[in-house]
Every structure is written in structure tokens, then in C-alpha cells.
Amino acid sequence: MKIALIGYGKMGHAIERIARERGHEIVSIIDLHNSADIEGEAFATADAAIEFTTPSTAPDNVMRAAAAGVPVICGSTGWASRRDEVEKSVVDAGGALLASSNFSIGVNIFNIINRKLASLMSHLPQYKPHLYETHHVHKLDHPSGTAITLAEGIISENERVNSWADEGMVWIDETNASMTPQELAAKVDAPEIASDALPVLSMREGEVPGTHTIDWDSPVDCISITHRAKSRDGFALGAVMAAEWIAGKKGIFTIEEMMSELL
Template sequence: MKILLIGYGKMGKTIEQTALAKGHQIIGKIDHSNTQELRKYTAANTDVAIEFTHPESAFSNISYCLTQGIPVVSGSTGWLDKYEQAEALCAENKGAFFYASNFSVGVNLFFHFNEYIASKMKDYKEYSVAIREVHHLQKVDKPSGTGITTAEGILSSYKDLSGWVSDNPEEKTKLNIASEREPDVVGTHIVTYSSEVDKIELGHIAHTRAGFAEGAVMAAAWLQGRQGVYGMKDMLNL
């Protein structure tokens, strides 16, 4: 595949290494220093774009790709208030869009088990539920996209909770997501069910970014020849 990388930070560099090792070609690397060069890339010279940028630029990058007929895989977080607009753009342009808050196969199995456990635990009111996520100091958004996806999986069963809240454990009507930022942490997510007598935990701890990069490149290859909006559940058949 001819891959355009939009975003060339830690994640972009890891994706580059993974893609090259698999025999793919990196035809361009866009970051904050050369954003204007994005306009050079179209469906005529690009098989797929893999986009990992900041919340303020993600939707613009995705929109450009969709209007140019470039299939786009995005892992950017913090922009999902415009997700429905991206879906509409994809449909309007008969494009291909793959979004995941986390591309790790292990994390997506964690999401799957999280939803199942929540569907059972909702009947045991003596247990309170909370989420804790830990990332590196450069992580801009709080809570993480993975933390939000984890919360949504729980909220689909916990109808008595009105949504999620960030770093406010005193808000009892919402699911609290505690966010911590520490040096050299790739990503940790832990769901805890606590009662007066015991505690149940489900967690995922990433040791390297390689799992995220593998999943993103896998998604880029899977998206070839498809049309529509997809996610990890589609690719992994979960």
C-alpha cells in the first residue's frame, strides 16, 4: 500500500516502522511543520491515509481525505463531537473511513469483555463502578479516547447513570473516569467494581506502542476496496 501518514509523533513513527517492515510504502509524512503539503495527496497517488493528530486538527484532516476519495484510518481522539459530520461526509463522497479510539487487538478484546461484565454487574447494586486511565505526560486529551470508549461500554448497561464525568468521584449520577499522567506510560485502563466486602477489576496495560501500530496498519489494509464507516468490531468480528 501507498500510505500517507498524517501526524508524525510517537505513534506516527511507530506506524511507519511497522508499515515498512510489512513491505508497505510511506509516500508522505504530514505534521505541524508542513500541513500545507497535505493538498498534494489525492486518490490518484494515495491508497490510504493513517491519521493520528490533535483534537483541533483531526476533523479537518479526515474531511480532506474523504472529499479527495482517500480511504482514511483515524485514531485521533478529542474530536468526536464532529463524528456524525465525518459519517455524513463519508456517505456523501462514497468514501471509506475507519475510526478507533485504540487499535490494539488486546484493547478491543478488553472492550468486548468490559461490555459483557457490565451487562452482568448492573444487577448487583452493592458494587460501584469506576474507571482509571494512565498515560504519558504528552497525552493531550483527558480522559483518553480509550477511557471514553470503556465508559460507553459500561453505560450501555448502566441505564441509571446519566453519562460519564472526568475526575469527579463525588458525582454519583455519572460514571467517573480518573485520568493520571506519568512519565513513560504507554497506556493503562482499569475498570473497578467495588463493594464493602470485595473488589473486581478488569484491566489492560500496554507495554509498547507496537500493538497500536500493528492494528492501525491492519485496519488500513482491511479498508482497501471497502466503502462506508467501520471500526475494530467490524474488522475483528466482535
């Protein structure tokens, strides 16, 4: 198939490599210097576009791609306030959109497990949940989009958790590198968190690709599930698989719909 890339940073390069490895053709690469090419002839030949840019540019990129008749896979986060506007524009243009905070197949399997575990814990009040996310030092926003998705999954499935609460962000260096996330959380000067809220602690360390852990802690034991990315390739592969899945479709889709077909 023919794929267009919108955003050509580290993720864009990884997506390009994996798309070519899977036999696809890259027909257009849009970056800061040539954003007008979304309206170009080459872009319009794509069977799908994969968008990884910034919260400020993603909404317009998606709407412009839809206007060009190209289905869009969007991995940019932080533009929820414009979600309704973007989706209406895509539908009005007769286009297609699948936007997700994380396209990693492993992360989405992890989210399914997370929701199931949260449901099982509904009637076991001795277990209290805590969510930890770790990313590289260049990621300044927190919690991560994936952490928020995981938190919302817990809230939707567990009767005792009604919201999530941001505990703040901890920078990992030589002074605290040996401490566990639980020990770091105990030292964070966070505001008081309601008993029915899920605490979410963010950590930033070196160049790590990303780790998400959910603890269900009781006085006698702790059940913990973790997803640890090894590189960007998992996210890139999932995005390419999503592009393969959305080609030829029209409408607004979710990563859950795609995963239900894959599984």
C-alpha cells in the first residue's frame, strides 16, 4: 500500500523503516518545511497517512489530510479539547480517522488485561491501585497519554475508583536511581488524594522508551502488571498495522475496534 507520513522526527523515521520492511511505499513525507504538500498530488495518492507531530499541529493536519481524501492514523496526543471539531470535519469530508494515545500492540493487550484486573478488584476493597509511568527526560507533559488511558480503563471497570489524581513528576538521577517507584511515591510532596482516586506518579529518566506499571496493593501482598517498551519500534509497527487496517474505510474508529479484529 501507499503511505504518507506527517511528522518526520524519531517516530517518523521508525515508521518509515518498518513500513518499507513490510513492503509498503512511502509516497509523501510532510514536515515543518513542507506542510503545504498535504494538499499536493503525491499526498493524495496515499492509501493512509500516519500522523505523529505535536498537540498544536495535529488537529489541522488530520483535517487537511481528510479533506485530501486520505484516511489518517494519528498518534499525537494532547489535543482532546479539539476532538469533536476534528471528528466532525473528518466525517463531513467523508474521511476516516483512528487516533490513539498508543499504537503499540503490546500496550493495547496490556490495557485489556488492565481493565479485566480492575473489574476483578471491584469487590476486594483491601487492594488499592497505584499507577506509575516512566519516560525519557524530553517528555515534559505528564501523566503520559497512555497512563491516562490506563487510568480511564480502571475507572470504567472498578466500582471503587471514580477518578485519577496526578501525583506530579519525579526526575530520576544518581541520587534516587536505586529507589523503587513505591519509595519515590512515598517521598513526593503531592496534595492529598481522595480515597476513591487512582494516584498516578510520573518519572523521567535518561532516554528510556517508556514503562507503565499498575500496582494493586493490600496489607498482605501486591499484584503488579507492567508493560515495558524496548524501543520505538513497537509503537511504529502498531501504527503501520493500523494504517493497513484503516485503508478503504470511512468514519471514526478506535484502537479497541482494531484490536478486537486482530485478536
